[in-house]
Amino acid sequence: MAKKIDLHPSRRVSDLLVAKAKEHGTLSAADESTIRGIKVRTRKIRHGEDIVCQGERPSAAVFVLSGMLARYHTLPDGDRQYLSFHIKGDLPDIQSLFLRVMDHSLCALNDAEIALLPHAELCQLFLTQPGIGFAFWSLTLMDAAMFREAITSNGARNHVARVAHLFCQQYFRARQASLLERGACDLPLNQRQLGQALGMSHISVNRAIAKIRNQGLADFRGGKLVIANWQRLMRTAGFDPTYLKLAKLSDISHRRFRSRQ
Amino acid sequence: MAKKIDLHPSRRVSDLLVAKAKEHGTLSAADESTIRGIKVRTRKIRHGEDIVCQGERPSAAVFVLSGMLARYHTLPDGDRQYLSFHIKGDLPDIQSLFLRVMDHSLCALNDAEIALLPHAELCQLFLTQPGIGFAFWSLTLMDAAMFREAITSNGARNHVARVAHLFCQQYFRARQASLLERGACDLPLNQRQLGQALGMSHISVNRAIAKIRNQGLADFRGGKLVIANWQRLMRTAGFDPTYLKLAKLSDISHRRFRSRQ
DNA sequence: CGCAGTATTGAAATTTCTCAAGCCGAGTGG
DNA sequence: CCACTCGGCTTGAGAAATTTCAATACTGCG
Numbered sequence A, B: 001m002a003k004k005i006d007l008h009p010s011r012r013v014s015d016l017l018v019a020k021a022k023e024h025g026t027l028s029a030a031d032e033s034t035i036r037g038i039k040v041r042t043r044k045i046r047h048g049e050d051i052v053c054q055g056e057r058p059s060a061a062v063f064v065l066s067g068m069l070a071r072y073h074t075l076p077d078g079d080r081q082y083l084s085f086h087i088k089g090d091l092p093d094i095q096s097l098f099l100r101v102m103d104h105s106l107c108a109l110n111d112a113e114i115a116l117l118p119h120a121e122l123c124q125l126f127l128t129q130p131g132i133g134f135a136f137w138s139l140t141l142m143d144a145a146m147f148r149e150a151i152t153s154n155g156a157r158n159h160v161a162r163v164a165h166l167f168c169q170q171y172f173r174a175r176q177a178s179l180l181e182r183g184a185c186d187l188p189l190n191q192r193q194l195g196q197a198l199g200m201s202h203i204s205v206n207r208a209i210a211k212i213r214n215q216g217l218a219d220f221r222g223g224k225l226v227i228a229n230w231q232r233l234m235r236t237a238g239f240d241p242t243y244l245k246l247a248k249l250s251d252i253s254h255r256r257f258r259s260r261q
Numbered sequence C: 001c002g003c004a005g006t007a008t009t010g011a012a013a014t015t016t017c018t019c020a021a022g023c024c025g026a027g028t029g030g
Numbered sequence D: 001c002c003a004c005t006c007g008g009c010t011t012g013a014g015a016a017a018t019t020t021c022a023a024t025a026c027t028g029c030g
Helices: A010-022 A028-036 A119-130 A128-154 A159-176 A189-197 A202-214 A230-237 A250-260 B012-025 B027-036 B118-129 B130-156 B159-176 B191-198 B202-214 B228-235 B252-260
Strands: A041-045 A050-052 A060-067 A069-074 A080-086 A105-109 A113-120 A185-186 A218-221 A222-225 B041-045 B051-054 B058-066 B067-072 B080-086 B103-108 B112-118 B185-188 B218-221 B226-227
Touching: A010 A028, A010 A060, A010 A113, A010 A128, A028 A119, A028 A128, A050 B228, A060 A119, A060 B027, A069 B130, A080 A189, A080 A202, A080 B130, A105 B051, A105 B185, A113 A119, A113 B159, A119 A128, A119 B130, A128 A159, A128 B067, A128 B080, A128 B118, A128 B130, A159 A185, A159 A189, A159 A218, A159 A222, A159 A230, A189 A202, A202 A218, B012 B027, B012 B058, B012 B112, B012 B130, B027 B118, B027 B130, B041 B080, B058 B080, B058 B118, B080 B130, B080 B191, B112 B118, B118 B130, B159 B185, B159 B202, B191 B226
Parallel strands: none
Antiparallel strands: A041 A113, A050 A105, A060 A113, A069 A080, A069 A105, A185 A222, A218 A222, B041 B112, B051 B103, B058 B112, B067 B080, B067 B103, B185 B226, B218 B226
16 A cells, blocks of 8 residues: 655656657657656555556556556456556556546556656647657557457467467567567466456466467466567467557658648 | 549538537537538448458548448458447547557458548647647547457456347447437347357357347347347346446536646 | 358367376475 | 465266257248
8 A cells, every 4th residue: 555656756757658659650849848847746556556546537547667467347246457668768557547437447567657647737748749749649549559469369369379369469568668578578467357358267378378388489487578579479370460560650740740731 | 342432521421420420529610610621532342342451551530421330350260359339429540640550451241331531631620729638639549449349348347248239239329329210229140240240250259149049138130139128138148338438528628727726 | 042251060180277296395393 | 395285286986968961840932
């Protein structure tokens, strides 16, 4: 319950946020300084703790600084369906800006640190600098693309491919975020939780992992994912990272400038 | 392939579009007239025809005027995974504005009519009237909420509930769009396609439908969905329409006006 | 009338889940 | 240092769910 509040948000947060926005477009100097002007609070979250719950109406958006967060639905029988996993640099709930209530919850899978970006400030930001708004909009769209991929994975892939696909996605995203450590990345889940993400029993998860391991594709244990053969893993997963690649927005700003003249 | 192009886009399209945007916020007179100023082309699509394909980079967004559209992934083996179904008033691919390439395809399930909104115009619109941008952003967020719900449905619900849930969702949305005809709505899919949406075989779909029918909850045949007992259907589906309800945005504009002063 | 696509049904084959038991490694306390 | 516990991982085997295969109706339409 120790929700420590750090009152002097380090420059680190702004740097990260600017970097994130820059991934999706070129920021003007004004854009950048506006982003740096956002007043953020940081907060430490303990392993397993909920950050926002289904049904709530938060007034700030979460920005992940470290650790891994997950979104999940709570089912009538109390069981969970995990929907997505989030790493440093992600904004897992900007949609809360525009949706009335949370349709799902957000929790920390390990000890994590987040920054809170007040909705009011974000709104203001988007109104005055629509370019920034576009960058954030893009983020929510990639989110949707990941959900689509999950639908397909859970609906149409066999167990091994399903697990392999999740591995690929997490590994790929961790690499994009420079979070790899000697070919490995964190994935602080147990097999049961993996099953709750992939719509399969933990036994099936175990057997799928065993196959992946035995075929020398990857290893996963104790919350660490180690890739052994990336190419073959991608192939058995049917993983195509296109859906994770955002438009550079150079294109968009192009269009923008053109249409302004 | 007869892609008829209607060169005098009726006021009907603008009316619909304005109505759509108004669902999510209050438009100023200026906003409204700007929307009405968008130059649209309308197009008739034939049953089964693709409108945009996976891998393409469209330059206009689709607005559904009549008929039903579907988004789907094409799997390596050529099979399909349907991701969502869209009715009159939907904008099934605004995300194409910001994502580099389509990660999925869009097709017509029956004969349909669409309007094409050029990306350039939309961009321009969002830049000058961010309020409109917010309304459209909201739409993509509800999209994501529907995807989340699909993940949970396909991952955690049994066959009967899964089918029932899809029925509930489509019926609910059709009602919102005033598309009901004496308690029934169109759902121009066969059982096989239903299976490709829900991650189950067409046999299982058939048996699930049979149960739903025998229990007097609903009937589905020949592309028509008739609800017999809405309350009980919702209950067996575990359907909670909260995720389909967008923020009225009165709230957002509130925030906006406040933060401007 | 007959065709083509769709729906329905039964039964076998397969996958997946549930249940149950044993294992392993980390942390704890004697 | 060792016994103990706890959570997570692994494995086997029977039960249940699901898919596949195959055959038979149904329906709208030319």
